[in-house]
Amino acid sequence: MINKLDAALSFHQTALRVRNQRQELLASNIANADTPHYKARDIDFKSTFSQALQQSISTTANPQQTGGLQQTSNGHMTGTASNSYAGAGEPLFRPVVQGAVDGNTVDMDEERNAYVDNSIRYEASLTMITGQIKKMLTAINGQ
Template sequence: MKLFSGSFSAIEKGLDYSALKQKVVANNIANADTPNYKSKEVSFKKMFDETLADQLAAYRTDSRHFSFQSSRNHPAVVTNRNLSFNQNGNSVDVDKEMSDLATNQIYYNALVDRMGSKFNSLTNVIKGGR
């Protein structure tokens, strides 16, 4: 949704990140007792690089120049393979996951609040300031 500025799309990308993080954290918590389950996390850097690549448009004068196409084949969810907190090989730290869940909820609420204020500003402009 590209109305008047890039702020709506930036907030939308932030909400996409928050939704993916919520899914991953919830999946980790649900599998806290599963033997040999390795916890996963969302790589902010990979998501940021994909978003940046989507927004960059480059004119290539030579085929040897770098391409700015999005690299969708690398998922933003990474698995922590070398960790093990339990005797059964599980690497989920429930305290850390609950902390991540709370942090993500605050982030999501801030983005939703910002989106609401953007829409309120647009409504105010449409009504002529009344």
């Protein structure tokens, strides 16, 4: 039963994890907008998400492989060693749109737009996963 619940929620769970990883990078870029020689970084959401989803599917199919954690009993929950995915979503340096004299490549307009867009998509995933949980609770309660 747990594997069916995992499968039903894994898509949005993975999307939330990758969006969170991207949000942290974007926040770091904004925080370092005035740091000399700071290079803006981001991840390619599409490729990172597809890699993370494949990793999530393989972990669900074989729960004994949980990113370095050992499951000693079938009653134990599976987990991953961290919220980021090894090898997936390595931060890339963002191309320079307009360079600064101090070598900083953060474009605040681009960063704010990307941050807000990512936030909205994160909230949309939360709304969808909440809807799935409500449907499951309705089915369980028989209403």
